[in-house]
Amino acid sequence: MDTENTYELISNENLWIYGTGAFVLLWILVWLYRDSLEIEHVNQKYVFVTGCDSGFGNLLCRQLDRRGFRVLAGCLTEKGADDLKRATGPYLKTVLLDVTNTESIQKAVEWTKKEVGEKGLWGLVNNAGRSLPMGPSEWMKIEDFNSTLKVNMFGVIEMTMNFLPLIKQARGRVVNVASVLGRVAANGGGYCISKFAVESFSDCLRRDIHYFGIKVCIIEPGFFKTQVTSLEPIERELHRLWNQLTPEVKASYGEKYLDKYIKIQRLIMNAVCDSDLNKVTNCMEHALVAAYPRTRYSAGWDAKFAWIPLSYMPACVVDIALKVIMPRPAKSV
Incomplete structure (x- = not known):
């Protein structure tokens, strides 16, 4: 009898294991199928993209143009607009746009x-952004924070609120470009602050307007080789920030701190930055063409296997990691 009970118990345990495995497999297959479904008649849909002079925005416009979308590209400069028009078809149109200017x-x-x-407008891709200045928080003045927040935070909000009636008309999508640094605050300045704000604004907006059939998607790229991660302007801004410090603050960090900080930035950018920008623009395109777009897209291997998992860790883990990586000021405790 004991032997029979043991066999019965083992059989029941196996049944639960097989049942759970089958459920997980079925869930994955359904998710993959659902994720592959696409909308129809893309050649009749209009998408407005900001920040199209270079980088992700420029590449996305060319990608969507080839796909057949009616692309409306917001460019900061006439040169950027002209270059983009020469590289695309007749259905792509450009307009000069400064996302920090209400009149524009x-x-x-x-x-x-x-x-x-x-x-109406099927898609609004809030791609325009800037990263500099970045550096230790104490080195910043309020205008240093404002210069980034005006583009990355207020620009995204103002663009979205102004274009929202057109998006409601088409029951379309809002695609906001955040960052893995909107999950993990790894440096000072306005960039991380602005990207955390984009995450929060997008979540609030999605929950507020889903009744109207509008989808809100967040793109969270890792580190990629664009103008945002170019070493020359990063180092130039660090020197500017250092030069505006008082002698007392400079002394607290030490004469060699700036050089050490720059060396670490070079090491990180050279080691981590991915040159394949399509990993990001493919996520943006999926958010626009998928019948059931995802809420969040993590683009890049560093995002998937480092930054996103790190964002779920206790804060002390990130603190310790940064203490190990970053240089120590001369007068630290």
């Missing part, structure tokens, strides 16, 4: 209304 945004909205007509 409103002009872009009026221009877009005329372009899309009754169809």
Whole structure:
């Protein structure tokens, strides 16, 4: 009898294991199928992209143009707009746009209304952004924070709020470009602050407007080789920040601190930055063409296997990691 009970117990345990495994496998297959479904008639849908002079925005516009979308590209400079028009087809149109300027945004909205007509705007990709200045928080002045927040935070919010009626008209999508540094605050300045804000704004917006059939997606790229991660401007800004410090603050860090800090930045950027920008633009494209887009897209191996897992760790783990990596000030405790 004991032997029979033992066999019965083992059989029941195996049944639970097989049942759970089958459920997980079925869930994965359904998710993959659902994730592969795409919308129809993309050639009738309009997408507005900001920050198209270079980098992710420029590449995305060319990618969407080849896909058949009616692309409306917001460029900061006339040169950027002209270069993009020469590299794309007749259905891509450009407009000069400064996301820090309310009048410029409103002009872009009026221009877009005329372009899309009754169809509305299927997608708004808030890609425009800046990273500098970055550095130790104590080195910053309030205008250093503002210069980044005006583009990355207030620019995203103002663009979205102004274009929202056109997006509601098409029951479309808002795609906001955040960053893995919107999950893990790894350095001072306005960049991490702004990207945390983009994450929060996107979550709030998604929950507020899903009743209207609008999807809000967040792109969280890791480190990629763009103008944002270019070493020359990063080092130039670090020197500017250092030069504006008082003699007392400089003395507290020590004469060699700046050189050590720059060396670490070079090491990190050279070791981590990925040159394949398509990993990011493919996520943006999926957010626009998928019938069931994801809420968040992590782009890059460093995002998937380092930054995102690190964001779920206790804060002390990140603190210790940064203490190991970053140089120690001369007058530290």
